[in-house]
Amino acid sequence: MMAFSRVSLSRVSLFWQNSLTSHIPLSLSNLTFSPQLDRSRFSPSASLSTQDSPPSVDSIPSPKPSSRWKPTCLYHTQGKCTMMDDPTHLERFNHSCSEELKISAAVAAKFKETSSQQLDFFLVLDLEGKVEILEFPVLMLDAKTMDVVDVFHRFVRPSAMSEQRISEYIEGKYGKIGVDRVWHDTAIPFGEVIQGFEGWMARHQLWENKQGGRLRRAAFVTCGNWDLKTKVPQQCKVSRMSLPPYFMEWINLKDIYLNFYKRRATGMITMMKELEIPLVGSHHLGIDDTKNITRVLQHMLIDGAVLQITAKRKPNSPENVEFLFENRIK
Numbered sequence: 594m595m596a597f598s599r600v601s602l603s604r605v606s607l608f609w610q611n612s613l614t615s616h617i618p619l620s621l622s623n624l625t626f627s628p629q630l631d632r633s634r635f636s637p638s639a640s641l642s643t644q645d646s647p648p649s650v651d652s653i654p655s656p657k658p659s660s661r662w663k664p665t666c667l668y669h670t671q672g673k674c675t676m677m678d679d680p681t682h683l684e685r686f687n688h689s690c691s692e693e694l695k696i697s698a699a700v701a702a703k704f705k706e707t708s709s710q711q712l713d714f715f716l717v718l719d720l721e722g723k724v725e726i727l728e729f730p731v732l733m734l735d736a737k738t739m740d741v742v743d744v745f746h747r748f749v750r751p752s753a754m755s756e757q758r759i760s761e762y763i764e765g766k767y768g769k770i771g772v773d774r775v776w777h778d779t780a781i782p783f784g785e786v787i788q789g790f791e792g793w794m795a796r797h798q799l800w801e802n803k804q805g806g807r808l809r810r811a812a813f814v815t816c817g818n819w820d821l822k823t824k825v826p827q828q829c830k831v832s833r834m835s836l837p838p839y840f841m842e843w844i845n846l847k848d849i850y851l852n853f854y855k856r857r858a859t860g861m862i863t864m865m866k867e868l869e870i871p872l873v874g875s876h877h878l879g880i881d882d883t884k885n886i887t888r889v890l891q892h893m894l895i896d897g898a899v900l901q902i903t904a905k906r907k908p909n910s911p912e913n914v915e916f917l918f919e920n921r922i923k
Contacts, residue, residue: 662873663687667775670746670880690732691741694887700895701738709899710736714799714811715844717887720820721879725751726828727766727776728879729786732887733797739891745793746880750780753831770875783832794839806838813843816861816886817922818904822914842905846890847922853898857922864889
């Protein structure tokens with residue numbers, strides 16, 4: 594069983610400087626909208642993210658009077674926002690994950706002095722789509738500073754479904770949170786997503802397109818093994834492409850959580866509740882879940898967790914996965 598060191602910097606649950614207000618008139622738990630919210634007032638170049646419950650006074654610092662939580666512009670995350678010169682749009686929607694997930698300067702400085710992470714970057718990933726992948730979000734976090742470096746986010750158009758089935762699938766998945774329109778406007782085939790993702794990784798010098806190319810001092814972080822163990826290989830088969838070599842290993846945050854805190858967490862929501870981190874955005878919108886998993890990751894890093902690879906595919910038989918922790922979530 595792997596051993597974990599603790600270098601506790603603080604017991605404060607969250608350290609983000611730019612956070613939520615407590616009066617967002619939306620409920621995620623039952624996906625209903627407040628009567629006073631007119632959805633037609635929202636720009637079509639963004640999606641509506643929701644909050645489950647307001648943060649507690651103890652867990653999150655009070656925002657400045659001029660600051661408030663904003664839903665993310667999902668056109669912007671995909672490089673397709675055409676309203677960056679519109680002050681009303683910029684006021685209404687968030688265009689910066691780095692500010693949203695920024696920790697305080699004092700905590701960041703102390704963490705940088707004491708951190709012993711072996712990797713330089715964590716690539717937090719949370720796929721959406723049970724039949725085929727519908728959303729592919731990756732958040733690049735600096736392992737030494739906990740700063741958000743960049744985000745890659747694409748909606749993915751299924752390749753083995755009829756248009757009618759796709760419309761039904763998207764309406765059921767994203768219609769209830771108001772994201773169906775932006776999905777239809779921006780979704781591209783999985784092969785194109787991977788091509789764009791590889792270009793994004795190359796620009797950040799995380800990966801080179803060479804035979805056997807693996808990630809450079811970076812690792813994917815997922816909340817469970819499903820994303821990379823099961824879904825990506827399935828989608829590659831459907832899309833008639835080989836499994837890329839950089840998907841050969843990953844960090845399952847559930848296993849790190851279990852070994853570090855000595856208690857089991859079945860998923861992201863459980864971790865957030867136990868660590869007193871408020872849920873931000875829409876659960877099962879991939880980009881929002883990715884940011885919430887990043888919040889859990891930041892909290893664990895501040896508490897002193899050192900992340901290690903938890904699962905590897907066997908080189909000669911990539912369909913077989915070796916789990917490296919004896920004590921793990923099964």
